Amino acid sequence: MDIAISVAGLRKKYGETEVLKGIDLAVEAGTVYGLLGPNGAGKTTIVRTLATLLKPDAGTATVAGFDVLRQPQEVRRSIGLTGQYAALDAGLTGRENLVLVATLMHLGRRRARARAAEVLEMFDLTHAADRPVRTYSGGMRRRLDLGASLTGNPPVIFLDEPTTGLDPVSRIALWELVRKQVAEGVTVLLTTQYLEEADQLAHRIAVIDKGRLAAEGAPADLKRTVGGERLEITVRAPEMALAAQAALARVSSVGCAPPVVDEDGLRVSVALENGIAGVSAAAQELQQASVEVVDFLVRRPSLDDVFLELTGHHKGELETANR
Amino acid sequence: MKSYILGDSLALFGRHMTLLKRAPQRILHVTLMPIMFVILFGYLFGSSMTVPSGDYHSYIMAGVFIQIMLASVVNTGVGVATDLKNGLVDRFRSLPMAQVSVLLGRTFSDVLLNVISCVLMLSVGLVIGWRIESNVIKATEGFLLVLLLGFTMTWIGCMIGLLVREPQGVNAVAMMVTMPSTFLSSTFYPLNNLPDWLQAIAQWSPMTTVATALRELWGNPTGNGADPALPLRYPVLSSALMLSALLVVVIPLTTRAYDRAARKG
Secondary structure, rough: OEEEEEEEEEEEEEEEEEEEEEEEEEOOOOOOOHHHHHOOOOOOHHHHHOOOOOOOOOEEEEEEEEOOOHHHHHHHHEEEEOOOOOOOOOOOOOHHHHHHHHHOOOOOOHHHHHHHHHHHHHHHHHHHHHOOOHHOHHHHHHHHHHHHHHHOOEEEEEEEEOOOOHHHHHHHHHHHHHHHHHHHHEEEEEEEEEEEHHHHHHOEEEEEEEOEEEEOOOOHHHHHHOOOEEEEEEEEEHHHHHHHHHHHHHOOOOOOOOOOEOOOOOEEEEOOHHHHHHHHHHHHHHHHOOOEEEEEEEEEEHHHHHHHHHHHHOOHHHHHHOO | OOOOOHHHHHHHHHHHHHHHHOOOOOHHHHHHHHHHHHHHHHHHHHHOOOOOOOOHHHHHHHHHHHHHHHHHHHHHHHHHHHHHHHHHHHHOOOOOOOOOHHHHHHHHHHHHHHHHHHHHHHHHHHOOOOOOOOOOHHHHHHHHHHHHHHHHHHHHHHHHHHOOOOOHHHHHHHHHHHHHHHHOOOOOOHHHOOHHHHHHHHHOOOOHHHHHHHHHHHHHOOOOOOOHHHHOOOHHHHHHHHHHHHHHHHHHHHHHHHHHHOOOO
8 A cells, every 4th residue: 555645643833722633644645535623633743744734743744655754855845735716826827827827837928827737728728728717717716726726747745625615516526627637646634614525535534623623434334333324303393302202212232322303393214223123223212102203214324424423513513614 | 856946936927917917907006096195295395395406396296206116015925825725826836847947037126117107107207307417327326215115115015015915914014014104204295393202203213215316317306405324324324234144134024924824734
């Protein structure tokens, strides 16, 4: 296994607040690694440290084999960074932006121009190449921004919330572009507030909460840690919800969170075990408690459930916090 | 790494030149106000201003050039803060380039902007009847001093932009530098009518020194009394020393501010 990014014991304080409390990570080359966590969890601080923008207080990190503290210039030659805002000069054209980045990567005048044209083509921006970026749509800007970070053909790229604020179509288009890069062997470290994005793109995920690693693993493994299928029922009237909760508590899988009632007071959900037998047991318990179920749904656990389980934050809460 | 400084600075200088070519009205942002000053002060208040041994028209021009250079503080500061805010500085920092080029590219391109503004102002001055009464060498020295002042001001602007980080905030902070510099000095009026204590402060203002130097180099009335403060007796040398000293302090502070600003979360 070839490790592209490795982090050990990373700590960082801003004044009195400790934002990273000892982070360890290893990212295999040619894969997408997702950092998932609520706002202020420390995701961006990790990325900025790896991109040599921040100095950690303790710990070590290497990117593409180079030490971020001792060989920052070599690290910079090996990375591309796409931050939370499209880091472009809005007054320059798309082409001029890319040529500038390529020149500052010391590609030489002719190769810089050629590479800019190539990137524009690759990201379907040739038609807008000679228009000021000011006139671009949000999706085009993000594409150009991603293109700018790929100008130097870096083996490692950092995507810090690359699709925040994008419409669904542009988001899916950007995911496609990221997948294409990974297929060509690029390693991607992705931070995101969207569980779906991590689920779609990442081979492995680290859940970060309050500066610590709350969990780490492949998305499927993480989902397995929170138990088997989820059963969600809707009862006819709010007064039945408590009875349903008590009934389901008798069948909820061991070691998992007890059944929870939604804010609307009508929906109750629980993690089950034993597959179909668990569903049957739940149905029996509900019947015995004479709970009137108007709707039910059995589903695989989502990363949302993982998140709730690990951090005590709801996905909804997480997304509002990020806005 | 050192060998990249020139090339990287040129690339960023090119960036600012392209932006200037695309939005040449920026030159007017800098020069419009001083032109208004020349017209307002020169024609409206000029009649009530008395300059010892000279007329107000030939007196005011040095002040107007200084005002244009002071505008660099806002101009440069807003540009730097904008780059910081929209993440461009982060991008630069993640590139294997000479980081100081980000500042060099900007300050030198702003010097060029100042040259263009000076040419514009020179023409306006000549139209309203201002004349340089010395020789070509002294006149050139005067303009070099103007540009040195502008260069110092762009670095101060960089520093403010990096510390304030908000383009709107830069305006307010820059005003605190430029307003006292403009009005607590002899840029627009002779100091002889001020109360003694205020006169003493204003006489030691670097702007008074530069204004006196320019007036002397261009053969315009200095408006200083018979026994001025020490720097005003050797205004050209004093100006050069004062501005160089400022640069020696401000440039390292600004580079440090760049490093810090870019490193904040």
